[in-house]
Amino acid sequence: MDPRRRRRFDGLLEEVLEELPPLVHELIDKVPLHVEDYPSQRVMAETGIGYREQLCGLYTGIPLTRRSVQQSGTLPDVVTLYREGILASAADGFGRVRTDRLRREIRTTILHELAHHHGLGEEELRELGYG
Helix, strand or coil: CCHHHHHHHHHHHHHHHHHCCHHHHHHHHHCCEEEECCCCHHHHHHHCCCCHHHCCEEEECCCHHHCCHHHCCCCCCEEEEEHHHHHHHHECCCCCECHHHHHHHHHHHHHHHHHHHCCCCHHHHHHHCCC
16 A cells, blocks of 8 residues: 555544544553554455455454353454555545545444444444444
8 A cells, every 4th residue: 555545544543533532432442443454365255355445344352242251361352444445435436535535434434343342233333324
């Protein structure tokens, strides 16, 4: 990815994070947020996506609604944002990415993946406008 595009994305990500409510910041403190350019081949195979630009984010972990004391020793929960997927999702029909649309896609992806942490599925998120 072009370093200028990465800097632009990361700068907007920081702005979006600053604007999120305190409750979301508390969640991010508990569920770390990682940013990568695109998903690995393993992640693509596990999620069944064919093109790396199709995935904007991924929650990895056990949702709060399915946890039990018997699950000690599991890996920590993580939210991963994929720059290429978010940029592709924010692009218009000509491939242009407006700042306001990119900010909205970043915000939506963060909230979408954190909702998975709380046990919401894809259908429920679509109904709420985050799918």
